[in-house]
Amino acid sequence: MLHFGTRGSKLARWQTEHVLLMLSLGGGMVVIQTKGDQVLDTPLPLIGGKGLFTAELETALHANTIQCAVHSLKDLPTEQPDGLVLGAILARAPVGDALISRSGKTLAELPQNATVGTSSRRRAAQLLRARPDLQLLDIRGNVDTRIQKALAPDGPYDAILLAHAGLERLGYDNVITEVLPFEIMLPAPGQGAIAVQCRDEAWIREKLSLIHHEPTAQAVTAERAFLAALGSGCSLPLAAYASIENSTLTLTARILSTDGTRCIEVTGTASPTDADSLGSQLADEAKAQGATELLG
Template sequence: MLRFGTRGSKLALWQSEHVLLMLSLGGELKIIHTKGDKVLDTPLPLIGGKGLFTAELEAALHANTIQCAVHSLKDLPTEQPAGLVLGAILARAPAGDVLVSRSGKTLLNLPQNATVGTSSRRRAAQLLRVRPDLQLLDIRGNVDTRIQKALAPDGPYDAILLAHAGLERLGYENVITEVLPFAIMLPAPGQGAIAVQCRDEAWIREKLSLIHHEPTAQAVTAERAFLAALGGGCSLPLAAYGSITDNTLTLTARVLSPDGVHCIEVSGAASPTDADTLGAQLADEAKAQGATELLG
């Protein structure tokens, strides 16, 4: 029987149980608490280091305490540790971000100098690009906690940003005020996709292949290749989204200054089998336009 590691949040448990349901396995779930779950009083970019939500799960994989770990792909560093592989990437849920507004006002209709909660530099930079007047305030906690903070009548937030996929999976779509268009808010590389990381053993990979969705894998491979080529982690003001139509993979990516004043956007298309190459090529184009300097 396979043992699966998961974080303990409601969303992480939903994702892990969804994987087991798709596999029709009587697998065992082991809850593992990560550094990102334990340190809740510090903005994510200030905690430092890659793998804030994954390192402890990877250690358990190496120790064979678990054989598989279920992740939100956007949290997973682009480099796989020796002996571990991505055994499956599931079909993607909506990849974008949404606004949850206490007043029911959309982003462009929020009052002047409204306070918006986000811990993401990617989201912050793109928000300030279209609304430089906004006051951004850090927000941490699981999905339920953030929604409660956002809707509290006496709370400090006029609105917050959350991933569309997480709200859909937990049945919280009723709190969504606005689905933000990609023209305003491109997602993080891999956002909306669930990944199953596993020990690099043939029998495990064979079982996981049953739930692998290749079109999603190709799209997110391009996004993550762009991120990797820029030396990026989840704390950078960098966004990318890939999609496949008529056997053509299209990738659009964005690198911004933290204040949103400067924005480099690149896009291109290729065969889905050339996803890695497309991501790297667009990263080179972004670098040629000054992306390395923007990212500091």
């Protein structure tokens, strides 16, 4: 029997149950708490280290306590540890970021100096690029907790940002005020995609191949190749989104200063089979324009 590791949040368990349902497997879910789940009083960029939401799951994979782990792909470091592989990447959900405003006002309508909650430097930098007057305040906790904080009449937040995919998966479309356009808010590499990491064993990979979605895999490969080539982690203000249309893969990536005053944006196209090369090529273009300096 295959055992699937997951974080304990409602969203993580939903994603794992979704994988089990697609594979027609009953049970087999093992909840594992990660460092990112344990430390809730510190902004994510200040905790430090890679794999804040994945390291403990990978330890369980190596120990064969579990054979597979289900991740939000945007949380997963680009380098795979020895003996582990990505066995499947599921068809992508909506990739954008959603604004939840207790007043029902859109980003453009929020009052001057409004307070917006986010724990992501990528989101923060792009928000400040669009609205330099905004006051940004860190927010932690699972999706339910963040929504409660956002809608509390006496809370500190006029609005917050969350991934559209997570809200849709948990049935919270009704609280979305606005899905921000990519011109304002480009997503994180891999956002909206569920990945199943597994032990590098042929029989496991064969089972997972049934739910693998190659077009999504090609798109996120380009995004993650861009991220890997810049040597940047998810805590830095870097965004990337790739899509396939008429057999052409298009990748757009954006790197910003933390205050949003400087922005480097690169775009390129390639065959979907050259996704990795496209990501690396655009990273070189971004470096030539000063990306390394922006990322520190």
